[in-house]
Amino acid sequence: MHLFFRRSAWHRLVGIVLRGRFRVADDATAAPRPDDAPQVHALGVDPDRIALIGNGPACGWGVRSHDLAMPGHLARALSAATGRGADVDLIADPDVTAATAPTLLGSRRLRQYDAVVVVLGVRDAIRMTSVRSWRESVSALLDTIEDATVESTPLVVMGIQPPSSVQLFHLAPGGAADRQADRLNAATRALLEGRRRASFVPAPELATPVEGDARITSGARFRPWAAVQAAALAPLLDANVLAGRSARGERNRPQGDEERLEAIRGLGLLDTPREQRFDDIVERARILLGTDGAAFSLVDDRRQWHKAVAGAELTELPLAASFCAQTIKSGVALVVPDAWSDDRFVSHPAIRFYAGHPVETADGVRIGALCVVDAEPRSADSVDLVLLRELALAVQRELAATPSAPQPTP
Incomplete structure (x- = not known):
């Protein structure tokens, strides 16, 4: 019992320190963010429509257009893999956590989407969110998404990248935040084993941050994310299209006057x-x-x-x-x-x-x-x-x- 309290106190102390660093990074950053409409389209007919939900890399820090950020790279990678068009709608907020993520969805018409991708967790790892709270919050979010989507719609939950890979935070690799991200990822993987429609995809291997200005303006760093997302989604989407189980039937129904x-x-x-x-x-x-x-x-x-x-x-x-x-x-x-x-x-x-x-x-x-x-x-x-x-x-x-x-x- 005493060991539990000592660990809890230590986590709270580390969380306070890291949250302070997170706030400093938030306040200090002048990195650009996309200011265009959060929808990206890839060429082709009969498009798959994807909802990309979350924060962190999904928000597109460092570029001015969602076409250069994760949504654009995902749309193009998915279209190349399926031979169909692709529409990616971003539903994101840099301040959201796993606990508050359901509020992002609001009255969104999630039944129109052929797949949902969730990218969350860097903020929770930095804040040292407990594994128990994380598991409960992610479970509630997935329940909300599953209830609001077509029964065959696949859900992909991305693993949390090591917070130390975000140059702006200036964190040492393998530190407290990275270890907490590992714990949260393990909890997510275990949670998804009991869900038929949801799958866990580890965050891609990311290059070590280079020296120099943290305000990187190239969108190339989003390409690895899109590659692993498209690799996971393409066979699931193809199978649904072939079997006539995609959200297209729902999406293409007549709408109310x-x-x-x-x-x-x-x-x-x-x-x-x-x-x-x-x-x-x-x-x-x-x-x-x-x-x-x-x-x-x-x-x-x-x-x-x-x-x-x-x-x-x-x-x-x-x-x-x-x-x-x-x-x-x-x-x-x-x-x-x-x-x-x-x-x-x-x-x-x-x-x-x-x-x-x-x-x-x-x-x-x-x-x-x-x-x-x-x-x-x-x-x-x-x-x-x-x-x-x-x-x-x-x-x-x-x-x-x-x-x-x-x-x-x-």
């Missing part, structure tokens, strides 16, 4: 003047995909309204004649080779060919579409769906940008 209308109202775009940022994307779509016209359209409860139009004259359409209203019923592209031969659509005198990709808000609500049209029918394979998706994602990035008052196009 009220949910869409609320999201559109929140954007404040409906019936606003044209904006150059959207006009430019739509014009690129028309040129690059070689069509008569293109548009970015919103779908409300009565009509399809064009926020941006290029080329062929397109007018507001009632829902009964709306191609885009059909497009947003799913999360994938819709191609209509010849509208006059398709019973779903009212014959339109000016449009025969249509290809559209849904445009979503940051939390996955489909509000409209980026589309291209032609006056003559075309084959379904005449449009590059990868490029169409990239253009739709460009619209989504603009939607996620800091809103500003629409500026009329001259």
Whole structure:
């Protein structure tokens, strides 16, 4: 008993010292952090969608864009491994701990994700969080994630990197924080042995910090993390896709009208003047995909309204004649080779060919579409769906940008 109390007191003392060092590092750091939208996309159709949850290396210290940080490297590594596209959404906070991590999730629509990756623990190791508290907190977090995701969705929990490998902390290798990280990792590994969907992936071997400025601006150090994450995820995702068990079925279901209308109202775009940022994307779509016209359209409860139009004259359409209203019923592209031969659509005198990709808000609500049209029918394979998706994602990035008052196009 006395030994237990002595150890507890020692851990508390070490934790106080290390927490002070952690706060100094937090306050002193001027290292850049990504300030763009926390979503990254890798080229390809039929994308896997991944939620990356946590702190530490997931936050992207040292780079200005999530594309150069862990989400970007993970998306590209996963796409290369599967041959499909990849979307990675970051849900992170540098101050979060295992105990507070469930608060990050809030009202997130986790059922839309094909896999979840958890990166936590450096802060807990530095603070000398007890093994018991860590085990309880991680268990509660995994319970929350499992309850909110599709039953087949795999969970990957990354091991904690040695805190001494973070140059900013100036910790000696093998010290108290590193030993505590080892203890927490052992507890995580044991905890996950009883969970069917969750797996433990050790942190990658990291190079010894180099001398010089701790504010490293290269994103290369995130590549090893992405490599081990993709290696663990790719076979699980492939198996789910092959068996039809992925979250795609959930993700591509029709969504509620009220949910869409609320999201559109929140954007404040409906019936606003044209904006150059959207006009430019739509014009690129028309040129690059070689069509008569293109548009970015919103779908409300009565009509399809064009926020941006290029080329062929397109007018507001009632829902009964709306191609885009059909497009947003799913999360994938819709191609209509010849509208006059398709019973779903009212014959339109000016449009025969249509290809559209849904445009979503940051939390996955489909509000409209980026589309291209032609006056003559075309084959379904005449449009590059990868490029169409990239253009739709460009619209989504603009939607996620800091809103500003629409500026009329001259």
